[in-house]
Amino acid sequence: MFTAKINISLRKTILDPQGKAVEHSLKSLGFGSIVDTRIGKYIELKINAETKQEAEKISEEACRKLLANPVMEDYSFEVFKNGDII
Amino acid sequence: MFTAKINISLRKTILDPQGKAVEHSLKSLGFGSIVDTRIGKYIELKINAETKQEAEKISEEACRKLLANPVMEDYSFEVFKNGDII
Numbered sequence: 001m002f003t004a005k006i007n008i009s010l011r012k013t014i015l016d017p018q019g020k021a022v023e024h025s026l027k028s029l030g031f032g033s034i035v036d037t038r039i040g041k042y043i044e045l046k047i048n049a050e051t052k053q054e055a056e057k058i059s060e061e062a063c064r065k066l067l068a069n070p071v072m073e074d075y076s077f078e079v080f081k082n083g084d085i086i
Numbered sequence: 087m088f089t090a091k092i093n094i095s096l097r098k099t100i101l102d103p104q105g106k107a108v109e110h111s112l113k114s115l116g117f118g119s120i121v122d123t124r125i126g127k128y129i130e131l132k133i134n135a136e137t138k139q140e141a142e143k144i145s146e147e148a149c150r151k152l153l154a155n156p157v158m159e160d161y162s163f164e165v166f167k168n169g170d171i172i
Contacts, residue, residue, distance in 0.1 A: 046120070061117075
């Protein structure tokens, strides 16, 4: 059993209004040193696979086929082996 | 200049309907080996700080005060030093 931690965020060139709104709120709360904020999705998958390579292949495919929008978003992921067997 | 990568997800005991919906879609697409899916937020902050410790303190405080809901959500973050100086 493996866990894939996937981060999906808007490409750098695409405007992120949600991020701008949060940045503004942070500034109002006194966080003057935070100069940029971008918001994306965090997805955690539990994958039943034999090897880490197989789990990585499945994660990559899931991102490409469903989770990320390849036109607007970038994704990155890390796969970890789970200690507990289900 | 530091970059904080923050992952915020619903606590394990809280039902995640969005995750369930995505899990169902993945299954329909043939990803039978994905047994659990949870969805959260990914937030990237650019922080103007002198030291990594200071940037970590700012990230922790931003999570606690604004970004995460401490009742329903867990957060974790990593802080990296940026190569490029702005």
